[in-house]
Amino acid sequence: MTLRLFNTLTGQLDPLEPADGKALRMYACGPTVYDYGHIGNFRTFLQVDVLRRFLLLSGMRVRHVMNITDVDDKIIRNSLEAGIPIGEYTARYVKAFFEDMEALRIQRPEEIARATENIPQMVALVEKLAAAGAAYKTEDGSWYFRLAAFPEYGKLSKKDLSGMEDGARVDVDEYEKDSARDFALWKAAKPGETSWETAIGNGRPGWHIECSAMAMEYLGESLDLHAGGEDLMFPHHENEIAQSETATHKQFARHWMHVRFLLVDGRKMSKSEGNFYTPRDLLLRGFKASAIRLALIAVPYRRQFNFTFDSLTDATNAIDRLRTFRARLTAGNFATGENSAIQEAAKKTAGEFRDALDDDLNTAEALAPVFELVRAGNTAIDQGQFFAGDRDAILPLLEDFDAVFDVLEDRDAEATRRALEWAKETGRMADVAPELLAAQSLTDEAIETLVAERTAAKKARNFARADQIRNELAEKGVVIEDSKDGVRWKRK
RNA sequence: GGGCCGGUGGCGAAGUGGCUAACGCGCGGGUCUGCAAAACCUGUAUUCGCGGGUUCAAUUCCCGCCCGGCCCUCCA
Numbered sequence: 001m002t003l004r005l006f007n008t009l010t011g012q013l014d015p016l017e018p019a020d021g022k023a024l025r026m027y028a029c030g031p032t033v034y035d036y037g038h039i040g041n042f043r044t045f046l047q048v049d050v051l052r053r054f055l056l057l058s059g060m061r062v063r064h065v066m067n068i069t070d071v072d073d074k075i076i077r078n079s080l081e082a083g084i085p086i087g088e089y090t091a092r093y094v095k096a097f098f099e100d101m102e103a104l105r106i107q108r109p110e111e112i113a114r115a116t117e118n119i120p121q122m123v124a125l126v127e128k129l130a131a132a133g134a135a136y137k138t139e140d141g142s143w144y145f146r147l148a149a150f151p152e153y154g155k156l157s158k159k160d161l162s163g164m165e166d167g168a169r170v171d172v173d174e175y176e177k178d179s180a181r182d183f184a185l186w187k188a189a190k191p192g193e194t195s196w197e198t199a200i201g202n203g204r205p206g207w208h209i210e211c212s213a214m215a216m217e218y219l220g221e222s223l224d225l226h227a228g229g230e231d232l233m234f235p236h237h238e239n240e241i242a243q244s245e246t247a248t249h250k251q252f253a254r255h256w257m258h259v260r261f262l263l264v265d266g267r268k269m270s271k272s273e274g275n276f277y278t279p280r281d282l283l284l285r286g287f288k289a290s291a292i293r294l295a296l297i298a299v300p301y302r303r304q305f306n307f308t309f310d311s312l313t314d315a316t317n318a319i320d321r322l323r324t325f326r327a328r329l330t331a332g333n334f335a336t337g338e339n340s341a342i343q344e345a346a347k348k349t350a351g352e353f354r355d356a357l358d359d360d361l362n363t364a365e366a367l368a369p370v371f372e373l374v375r376a377g378n379t380a381i382d383q384g385q386f387f388a389g390d391r392d393a394i395l396p397l398l399e400d401f402d403a404v405f406d407v408l409e410d411r412d413a414e415a416t417r418r419a420l421e422w423a424k425e426t427g428r429m430a431d432v433a434p435e436l437l438a439a440q441s442l443t444d445e446a447i448e449t450l451v452a453e454r455t456a457a458k459k460a461r462n463f464a465r466a467d468q469i470r471n472e473l474a475e476k477g478v479v480i481e482d483s484k485d486g487v488r489w490k491r492k
Numbered sequence: 493g494g495g496c497c498g499g500u501g502g503c504g505a506a507g508u509g510g511c512u513a514a515c516g517c518g519c520g521g522g523u524c525u526g527c528a529a530a531a532c533c534u535g536u537a538u539u540c541g542c543g544g545g546u547u548c549a550a551u552u553c554c555c556g557c558c559c560g561g562c563c564c565u566c567c568a
Binding site: 031032037038040042044047072157160207230232233235236259260266267268298300302305306307308313315316317318320324325328362364365367369370371461466467474479480482483 | 526
């Protein structure tokens with residue numbers, strides 16, 4: 001089976017495969033670095049990461065390009081207000097973006113393309129469009145794409161623009177356009193604003209041109225897949241198609257993937273509603289990076305996901321269950337042999353896991369058999385019916401699971417530590433949850449010492465002291481588990 | 493106003509024209525334990541927004557209504 005992924009262009013599930021049988025060439029719209037990324041942004045990047053990882057797990061080679069929009073109206077406005085060059089302004093957010101990617105375990109694409117580093121390609125594309133009569137320059141020096149030059153406009157978002165009246169909404173700055181719907185390819189420089197002196201004039205790129213130019217620069221004229229948030233479908237992706245296909249007379253992207261927006265507490269996330277969160281906010285509140293990751297990917301990408309703090313707590317507990325199970329397999333001593341029921345369950349789980357992801361990346365359905373296997377495994381272990389052969393069948397399966405979900409390995413402390421450093425540097429310590437600070441005050445070494453002391457106390461049947469230590473640790477978010485294989489502790 | 497998508501248990505959700513409506517979390521009871529934690533067992537929707545219709549049979553298809561989301565302007 002190969003992955004069948006919903007294609008916005010055709011409106012159906014289409015197999016996703018490289019046209020040339022080599023690496024799948026995919027382009028995903030990345031961040032505009034005018035501020036810290038929020039969880040909505042990251043839901044999109046995470047879902048694309050799930051796609052990427054599943055393709056790799058399926059044995060496909062992938063060439064994945066993501067852009068960083070580091071010049072646009074907001075960036076220019078904000079950097080002017082701050083009185084610093086745009087490069088300096090965006091540097092902070094680019095750095096933060098990569099930190100967040102790492103915290104959330106988003107794999108780095110093969111290529112990260114920055115708009116400001118690909119201006120010549122954009123200029124060349126505008127020139128090509130001008131030569132074809134599809135681009136025109138207005139009196140102020142801006143360039144526009146002539147929508148009339150592309151009759152197929154609207155095919156992605158299924159919009160019929162033929163009946164749209166010109167002139168309904170004409171931007172003050174754009175009064176020279178031939179048609180109200182024509183969009184900017186190149187914006188003429190305004191006094192004080194960052195600009196590039198080029199063959200088509202002094203100015204800066206329009207928003208849409210960068211993705212067309214960079215996608216073609218790094219992936220060729222025809223892509224296997226183009227992905228982004230659902231809001232980008234129109235006009236951004238529609239405009240990319242118009243520009244690219246007019247210039248090349250080739251299909252720009254065969255497959256289009258759009259990730260659904262999330263809701264927060266049942267409402268649209270927005271700063272004015274007070275329900276706007278960045279991953280960093282959540283880390284400072286004491287949530288784990290892995291929980292944020294799982295919460296944002298456990299609901300399939302075409303479904304609306306209602307994000308709440310509870311959903312993070314749920315994800316935390318679910319991850320705990322998986323990690324505890326894996327630790328049980330790794331640490332336990334199992335007799336040689338195998339339990340045929342477990343062997344079969346493992347085989348079934350592997351198949352169901354892949355089938356679910358093959359079916360339009362149904363992450364929710366892929367998770368179910370994994371948890372069922374966890375229960376079957378735990379039950380067998382409790383009954384003494386679990387053997388080394390069963391462990392050897394399940395561990396690789398968990399590896400495959402984690403190749404996509406990537407939540408089993410505990411790297412949460414590192415992400416949290418980074419977030420705290422950032423809070424310190426930027427004066428946000430007031431936002432840090434007190435419980436998190438309490439937990440941070442305790443080093444791993446200190447915990448080990450206390451745990452050892454408790455074990456000794458237990459041995460001496462001094463339960464009062466043992467419980468005292470356990471409570472002390474619990475107050476700082478450390479939970480102790482006694483078992484036949486020794487004592488295990490973890491930070492909640 | 494127009495186009496598109498969705499409304500399933502306490503919460504997040506999967507799913508299907510007819511088998512006991514996944515899975516996770518939570519909660520109640522039990523086993524294990526010095527007590528816990530973990531793990532396991534068990535109970536947690538006779539029912540899938542509301543009202544009609546089609547059908548032998550609908551949560552699943554159709555129509556209407558209500559509610560939420562996305563787009564139609566910058567936005568993951």
